[in-house]
Structure formats: C-alpha cells, structure tokens
Amino acid sequence: MSICAPAARRTFARGVHPRECKGLAENSQIEAIASPPKVRIPLLQHLGATCLATVKPRQEVEPGDVVGEATAPVAAPVHASVRGKVERATMVTLPNGRHVPAVPIAVADRQPLEGDALLEDVYGGDYPFTGLSRYLPEAIRDAARAAGLVGLGGAAFPTHIKLAPPERTPIDTLLVNGCECEPYLTADDQLMQFAPRPILAGALLAQRATGAGRVVVGVEANKPRAIRSLRRAAEGTEVEVAVLKPKYPQGGEKQLIAALLQRAVPTGKLPLDVGVVVLNVGTAAALARAVVRGRPLAHRVVTVSGGGIRRPANLLVPLGSSVRHLIEHCGGLRDDAARVVAGGPMMGFTLGTLDTPVTKGTSGITVLSQREVRHAAETACVRCGRCVEVCPMRLVPTKLGLAARAGNAELARRHHVAACIECGCCAYVCPAQLPLVQLIRLGKVLARS
Amino acid sequence: MPASPVLPLIEVAPSPHVAEADSSTRRMMIDVLIALLPVLGIAVVVFRWFAVVQVGVCVLACLATEMVCCRARAKPLSLADGSVAVTGVILGLSLPWAAPWYIGVLASVMAVGLGKAVFGGLGYNIFNPAMVGRAFVMLSFARELGAAGYVVLESSLEVLTEPTPLMAAEEVTRAMGVEGLWPLFVGHLNGSPGETSAVALLLGGLYLCFRRSAAWAIPAGMILSGYVCAEVFYAAGLTMFPPLYHMFTGSFFFGAFFIATDPVTSPVIRRGQLAFGAGIGVLTMLIRVFSGYPEGVMFAVLLMNAAVPLLNRWTIPRPMGGPVAAP
Ligand code: SF4
Ligand code: SF4
Numbered sequence: 001m002s003i004c005a006p007a008a009r010r011t012f013a014r015g016v017h018p019r020e021c022k023g024l025a026e027n028s029q030i031e032a033i034a035s036p037p038k039v040r041i042p043l044l045q046h047l048g049a050t051c052l053a054t055v056k057p058r059q060e061v062e063p064g065d066v067v068g069e070a071t072a073p074v075a076a077p078v079h080a081s082v083r084g085k086v087e088r089a090t091m092v093t094l095p096n097g098r099h100v101p102a103v104p105i106a107v108a109d110r111q112p113l114e115g116d117a118l119l120e121d122v123y124g125g126d127y128p129f130t131g132l133s134r135y136l137p138e139a140i141r142d143a144a145r146a147a148g149l150v151g152l153g154g155a156a157f158p159t160h161i162k163l164a165p166p167e168r169t170p171i172d173t174l175l176v177n178g179c180e181c182e183p184y185l186t187a188d189d190q191l192m193q194f195a196p197r198p199i200l201a202g203a204l205l206a207q208r209a210t211g212a213g214r215v216v217v218g219v220e221a222n223k224p225r226a227i228r229s230l231r232r233a234a235e236g237t238e239v240e241v242a243v244l245k246p247k248y249p250q251g252g253e254k255q256l257i258a259a260l261l262q263r264a265v266p267t268g269k270l271p272l273d274v275g276v277v278v279l280n281v282g283t284a285a286a287l288a289r290a291v292v293r294g295r296p297l298a299h300r301v302v303t304v305s306g307g308g309i310r311r312p313a314n315l316l317v318p319l320g321s322s323v324r325h326l327i328e329h330c331g332g333l334r335d336d337a338a339r340v341v342a343g344g345p346m347m348g349f350t351l352g353t354l355d356t357p358v359t360k361g362t363s364g365i366t367v368l369s370q371r372e373v374r375h376a377a378e379t380a381c382v383r384c385g386r387c388v389e390v391c392p393m394r395l396v397p398t399k400l401g402l403a404a405r406a407g408n409a410e411l412a413r414r415h416h417v418a419a420c421i422e423c424g425c426c427a428y429v430c431p432a433q434l435p436l437v438q439l440i441r442l443g444k445v446l447a448r449s
Numbered sequence: 450m451p452a453s454p455v456l457p458l459i460e461v462a463p464s465p466h467v468a469e470a471d472s473s474t475r476r477m478m479i480d481v482l483i484a485l486l487p488v489l490g491i492a493v494v495v496f497r498w499f500a501v502v503q504v505g506v507c508v509l510a511c512l513a514t515e516m517v518c519c520r521a522r523a524k525p526l527s528l529a530d531g532s533v534a535v536t537g538v539i540l541g542l543s544l545p546w547a548a549p550w551y552i553g554v555l556a557s558v559m560a561v562g563l564g565k566a567v568f569g570g571l572g573y574n575i576f577n578p579a580m581v582g583r584a585f586v587m588l589s590f591a592r593e594l595g596a597a598g599y600v601v602l603e604s605s606l607e608v609l610t611e612p613t614p615l616m617a618a619e620e621v622t623r624a625m626g627v628e629g630l631w632p633l634f635v636g637h638l639n640g641s642p643g644e645t646s647a648v649a650l651l652l653g654g655l656y657l658c659f660r661r662s663a664a665w666a667i668p669a670g671m672i673l674s675g676y677v678c679a680e681v682f683y684a685a686g687l688t689m690f691p692p693l694y695h696m697f698t699g700s701f702f703f704g705a706f707f708i709a710t711d712p713v714t715s716p717v718i719r720r721g722q723l724a725f726g727a728g729i730g731v732l733t734m735l736i737r738v739f740s741g742y743p744e745g746v747m748f749a750v751l752l753m754n755a756a757v758p759l760l761n762r763w764t765i766p767r768p769m770g771g772p773v774a775a776p
Contacts, residue, residue, distance in 0.1 A: 013769075016469070018467060018469075019467070019470070183467065254769070254770065258769070264769050264770045264771070265770050266770045267768055267769075267770040267771055267772060267773050268773055269770070338460055339460045339461075339462065341464075341466055345464070345465060345466040345467045346464060346465045346466075346467070347464050347465070348464055348466065349464065350460060350461045350462055350466070351461075352461050366466075368466055368467070372466075372467060373460075373462075373466055373467065374465075374466065374467060374468035375468075376468065376472070376473035376475075377473070379473075379474040379530055379571065379572065380570065380571055380572030380573065381572050382474055382477065382532075382571065382572050382712045382713050383572065383712050383713050383714075383715070383717050384477065384662075384664070384712035384717070385664055385712070385716070385717035385718065385719070385722065386661065387717075388717050388718050388719070388766075389719070392769070393768050393769050393770070394766045394767065394768050394769045395768055396717060396718060396761075396765060396766070399717075399761075413773075415765060416768045416772055416773055418773045419770065419772075419773060422464075424464050424465035427464075427465050427468075428467070428468055428469055429468075429469050429472060430468075430472070431472045431473050431477050432473075432474050432572070433468065433473065435463050437463055437464055437465065438463035
C-alpha cells in the first residue's frame with residue numbers, strides 16, 4: 001500500500017490475509033488480445049437454464065449477433081464475440097467441470113474492430129451521468145437482459161433478475177463491488193483506473209432500476225490508483241467511493257454488505273432481503289454499455305497472472321476464446337507451472353484442459369508454479385481451531401469436514417453446512433492441510449439428502 | 450489449433466490452491482519444542498543431568514512406543530509430525546526429576562500407547578497423552594512419586610535437598626512460613642523440571658500464543674479463574690498461600706501454557722476454549738486446597754478433557770445471518 005493510500009478501517013469480521021501477489025500484473029494496462037482462429041461460445045455461461053442455439057452451421061455472424069437465446073426467466077442470451085462463420089455445434093467443458101453445448105465460430109481474417117480500437121469501443125467514449133431519467137427502470141432491465149448481462153465477478157447470476165427486486169423488499173442501497181480480494185487478480189483494478197465513467201454510469205442506471213437511495217462503490221485500500229480514478233470521476237455525483245481494509249473474502253457479497261453496511265444477510269437468503277443489490281464493477285460498466293449504446297456483453301477483461309506464466313497481463317478477451325490462446329499471448333507457461341486455475345487461487349477451479357473457453361464469469365487465469373501451490377502433507381485434524389477463527393460465516397469447518405468424512409448428515413446440518421460460502425479461508429490456514437472445501441461440498445450434498 | 454507450447458500434465462485439485470506459509474502440523478509441534486527451550490534450559494541448570502536423563506528417557510521411550518504401535522496397526526510411521534516428541538518432552542518435564550528411569554519409560558508407554566494409539570493416533574485421542582502417562586504412574590507408584598520423590602538428602606546439589614514448595618508444603622514447610630515470590634518466579638526452587646521457573650514458562654507460552662500454535666484463550670481462562678479462586682480461598686482462610694504463590698508454584702503455568710493447550714484435547718471454538726481453561730483453573734485450585742493431593746493440574750486437565758466434546762457442542766456459534774431456515 002502506498003503512503004498516500006487512504007487509511008481504511010472498515011472491513012468484515014474474521015477472514016484471512018493471503019499473500020496478495022498482485023504486483024505481477026498490477027501495472028499491465030488492459031490490452032485487447034488478437035482474435036483467436038476460433039471461438040467456442042458456450043450456451044451456458046450463467047447460473048440458470050442453458051440457452052438454445054439460434055444460428056445454423058455455415059451462417060455468417062457479426063460481433064454482437066445473438067447465437068443463443070434465453071428460453072427461461074433465469075437465463076441470459078449469448079452473443080457472437082467475433083465476425084466469422086458458425087461451425088457444427090459442439091460440447092465444451094466449463095472451468096467448473098460441466099459439459100455444455102457450444103457454438104463454434106471460425107474467426108474471419110478481417111475483424112471490424114481490433115486492438116486499441118476495440119478497447120476504445122468497449123470502454124471508451126463518454127457516458128452521461130445526467131439525464132439518466134430518460135431510461136425507465138423497465139427499459140434498463142430489458143437492455144440488461146438483451147445484452148446477456150450476468151455478474152462478472154464469478155457467480156454469473158443474470159443481472160436483469162437482480163435489477164428487478166420484488167415489491168415486498170424495497171432496495172435502499174446499491175453496492176458496486178470493486179474489492180477484487182482474490183490474490184493475483186488485477187482486472188477490476190485496471191478497469192476502475194481505465195474506465196471509471198462507464199462503471200459509475202452503470203451504477204447510477206442500476207440505482208434507477210432498483211430504486212435504491214444510495215450508491216456506494218467499495219474498493220480495498222490496496223488499489224490507491226483505482227480509488228483516485230473513481231473519486232475524480234465521481235465528483236459532483238451522489239456516488240460514494242468507500243475504502244475498505246484489504247482482507248479476503250471481502251468481495252463476497254455477504255462480506256461486502258457486512259463491511260459497508262453492517263447488515264447480515266440471513267442464511268439462505270439474498271442481499272435483496274436486506275435491501276441491497278450488489279453489482280461487480282465490470283457488470284456495472286457492461287450495464288452502462290448495454291443501456292446507453294445497446295451493445296451486448298461479448299468481451300470481458302481477464303487477468304492472466306501467476307508465477308507459472310511468462311508475461312502476466314490484463315487482457316480484453318472475446319468470450320469463447322480458449323485459455324490456451326490467452327496463455328500463448330502471455331508468452332506461454334514456465335517450466336515450473338503446476339496448476340492452471342480459472343479465477344483466483346482461493347476459489348478458482350483447476351482446468352484439466354487448456355481448451356476450456358473463457359466465459360462471462362472468468363475473472364482471471366492464474367497459473368501457479370510449483371513453488372506457489374500448497375505442499376505440506378495432510379495429517380489428521382489436530383483440532384487447533386484455526387479454521388473456526390477465520391471462517392467469515394462463523395461456522396466450525398473442522399466439524400463440517402468431519403461430518404463429510406463420516407457421512408454424518410445430521411452433524412453437517414447441526415453445524416449449518418448450508419451457510420458455507422466455500423471461500424476457502426478454513427483450508428487456507430489449516431495446519432493439517434485438510435481439503436475442507438472439497439469435504440464441505442460433499443457435506444452439502446449429504447445434508448440435502 | 451496451433452501446436453501447443455504447453456506442458457502435457459496439469460494438476461487438477463480442489464480450491465484453495467494456496468496455503469498459509471509455514472502452516473503445518475509439524476510446524477506447530479516444532480513451535481512447542483521451541484517454546485519449551487527456556488524451560489528446558491532452566492531445568493538443566495537447576496537439575497543438571499537429572500533433567501537431561503529424565504527428558505531423554507521419556508522422549509526415546511515415547512518414540513519407541515509410537516514405532517511399535519504404528520507397526521502393530523500397520524499404519525505408516527508418523528514420527529515426522531513431531532507430536533510424539535512433544536508428548537515425550539512434556540512428560541519428562543512433568544515427572545519428578547528423581548523418579549527412577551523405569552517410571553519414565555512406563556509413563557511414556559502409557560502416554561503413547563494408552564493415551565494416543567488406542568484412540569487411533571494423533572488427532573483422535575480424547576485425553577492429553579502426557580497426562581494419561583503421568584496419571585498412570587502417579588497412581589501406581591504413589592510412594593516414589595510423592596513429595597519424597599523430590600528430595601534426595603545426600604545429593605550434592607543443594608536445591609535437590611530442599612522440599613518442593615507445593616508438594617511438601619503441607620507436611621514439611623509449615624515452619625518455614627511463606628517464602629518470597631521472587632525465587633519461584635525466576636526459578637531455583639525444587640519441583641518437577643518443568644515447573645521451576647515461571648518466567649521461562651511465560652516466555653515460551655507467550656511465544657506459542659503469538660505464533661498461534663496455542664489458543665490464547667486457554668491459558669487466559671485458566672490463569673484468570675485460577676487467580677480468582679486462589680484469592681477467594683486465601684481470603685476465606687482455606688489456604689495458607691497467597692494467590693500469587695499458587696500461580697507461580699507447581700505446574701500451574703506449565704499446565705496453562707503447555708498441557709492444557711494441547712490442541713487435540715481442547716475445544717475448537719473460542720468460547721469453549723475460555724470455558725475449558727477456566728474449568729481447569731478452578732478444578733486445580735479445588736484439588737490443591739480440598740483434596741489430599743498437593744497438586745491438581747493433572748487431574749484438572751484430564752477431567753476437562755472429558756468435557757471437551759460437550760463444550761464443543763454447547764458453543765456452536767450462530768452463523769452470520771443466523772441458522773438455516775427450516776424448509
Ligand atoms: S484448522 Fe485444520 S487441523 Fe485445525 S481444527 Fe481446523 S480442520 Fe482441524
Ligand atoms: S467453512 Fe465455508 S465459509 Fe467458512 S471458511 Fe470454510 S469455506 Fe469459508
């Protein structure tokens with residue numbers, strides 16, 4: 001943290017301080033990656049129902065054309081991210097291991113926009129802060145739905161649903177999440193520096209759609225440049241930029257709400273049950289673009305970082321590009337690369353194949369070297385209680401692990417297994433190196449049965 | 450697809466993919482050994498070879514027992530985690546320094562065999578292994594390990610001919626009156642090797658808490674409640690020793706920082722740890738003042754060990770956001 005960084009005390013209770021390792025990609029400005037020879041657009045990139053393909057093989061598509069249509073309320077359409085020719089439908093494996101149908105597109109040699117022009121098109125230009133009243137809440141939601149907007153922080157929940165709170169739960173605060181608490185990731189940091197205006201415009205539009213009285217952007221104090229950039233852009237608007245003391249998992253919705261508003265989201269409920277809607281900064285920027293310019297979500301910023309990659313970078317990537325393409329752009333893997341993780345090292349999924357496509361929820365690709373991954377041998381739980389001390393949800397992870405191992409659904413329920421957010425703090429500190437998160441996932445299945 | 454410059458093998462593993470630096474069971478145990486260094490040092494200064502032999506015998510016997518037990522249960526040898534060595538050192542430091550060698554051996558066999566292995570090894574035992582071993586020999590060899598076990602009249606080391614402050618106090622030292630606290634604090638009074646210097650214990654104990662290799666709530670609860678109890682008993686005229694004297698004598702600090710804090714046999718939740726420590730503090734004072742035994746830490750720890758599952762159950766925290774709503 002630099003000296004001029006604002007002093008921040010606000011944060012949530014418990015949690016951990018993993019080594020940030022943000023220095024690797026922190027100073028790499030966002031660059032638009034060259035189009036890959038082929039993209040494969042998964043028809044499921046969100047939490048909800050799979051889309052229906054709307055294009056035929058050999059059909060020519062332009063960037064932004066719909067290729068998959070949402071047929072259920074909780075779903076978001078998917079769009080072509082490049083100009084090219086559709087190929088025969090295929091299956092892809094998502095980072096979380098799910099197999100889903102995808103639309104492959106052979107990328108044309110000449111793209112309408114590439115490089116800096118593309119970057120300027122996506123995030124540049126002016127976004128108005130005034131006169132937003134001409135966009136009706138209903139129109140904002142429709143634009144979000146049509147643009148295929150989902151949460152870009154990782155959970156990928158369709159945004160138009162978030163922007164349509166039921167009448168019985170009035171929303172008083174709109175939070176914009178710029179915490180980016182996962183180690184290594186710097187995409188949101190760069191976006192806040194590079195594109196504060198679309199983020200703030202998106203926040204104000206979301207405020208209109210939800211009827212929230214207050215808009216707060218939460219940023220951790222370890223991003224002083226992002227804070228300055230947002231503050232400067234937010235002058236004269238009612239948007240507050242709140243600085244938080246860095247801690248993991250501050251970017252978790254429940255933790256962010258606790259840190260900024262001292263409210264606890266009831267277990268099994270949503271932020272809107274305490275009058276809050278949370279949007280990631282990337283989602284806010286994409287919302288502004290969707291509403292003001294009518295452009296769909298077809299690109300996103302992805303951090304490629306870690307000790308196992310030659311040239312860490314923050315890239316603007318056409319959705320559907322393979323992870324391999326990104327890694328090649330970054331100079332390839334180092335010899336001691338050990339794991340390729342979609343997302344950050346605390347909650348990300350390891351990839352079994354580099355052919356995995358980048359989706360709307362891919363916030364980063366972290367390539368960990370042998371030196372960086374966890375190593376110590378697993379022993380029996382020594383009941384030290386460290387996991388209990390750090391659990392941000394105030395659970396007793398050791399008992400959850402035990403319940404899963406023993407197949408004891410009753411024990412898992414008694415210890416509120418369903419409240420776990422799978423943040424990994426417990427496993428991070430566990431001296432016995434127990435795979436607690438994996439066990440807890442098992443326990444959740446067990447407890448439901 | 451272009452030819453790939455990428456490695457053929459990539460690991461697939463569950464998150465999180467990074468771990469806190471320097472966090473392992475082995476590291477915790479090494480911390481305990483580091484924290485015991487000042488205590489060991491003082492013990493060697495005061496008791497010379499008696500301390501060295503005592504601790505050495507116990508460590509070796511514990512390691513040997515573990516080896517036999519692992520072989521018998523066809524489990525891979527787990528000496529590397531260091532927990533058995535810790536049990537040995539703590540046992541060696543808590544037995545009377547003059548106990549014959551076979552008592553150390555027997556206590557070690559019981560500590561590892563009965564205290565640990567029969568439950569399934571590290572992490573599964575309910576009772577503090579060192580205290581199981583010690584209790585076994587204390588009950589079997591009452592005479593050798595009573596107050597007389599600490600006094601060797603013809604020893605060349607002067608301290609060894611002094612009676613121990615607490616154990617012999619009831620019988621021998623009434624005439625001496627209450628000694629000054631200073632010698633107890635820095636440690637050149639007679640006792641078990643681990644009990645002589647409160648300063649050394651405090652130093653090591655604070656290191657452990659600072660490293661988070663011991664839960665601070667346990668010694669905090671134990672010292673607080675023990676002090677309050679001692680104060681009350683002293684005010685009521687039930688004990689002739691002032692509270693601080695109780696604190697600095699016998700194995701109170703040793704118990705607070707090194708015995709009660711054994712993670713495996715103590716609660717996992719902060720409130721439970723406080724209650725656990727407080728329980729040991731109160732029980733120790735009750736045993737010291739009202740029972741025939743001059744020292745109470747050992748039984749207090751064993752009794753509270755038995756209460757740990759209950760404490761863990763009673764102190765289940767309310768999750769943030771409240772319990773899961775009934776479907
Ligand atoms: S941190 Fe690991 S070893 Fe310690 S109590 Fe939790 S699960 Fe057990
Ligand atoms: S139990 Fe769940 S919520 Fe608690 S630290 Fe572990 S993963 Fe996070």
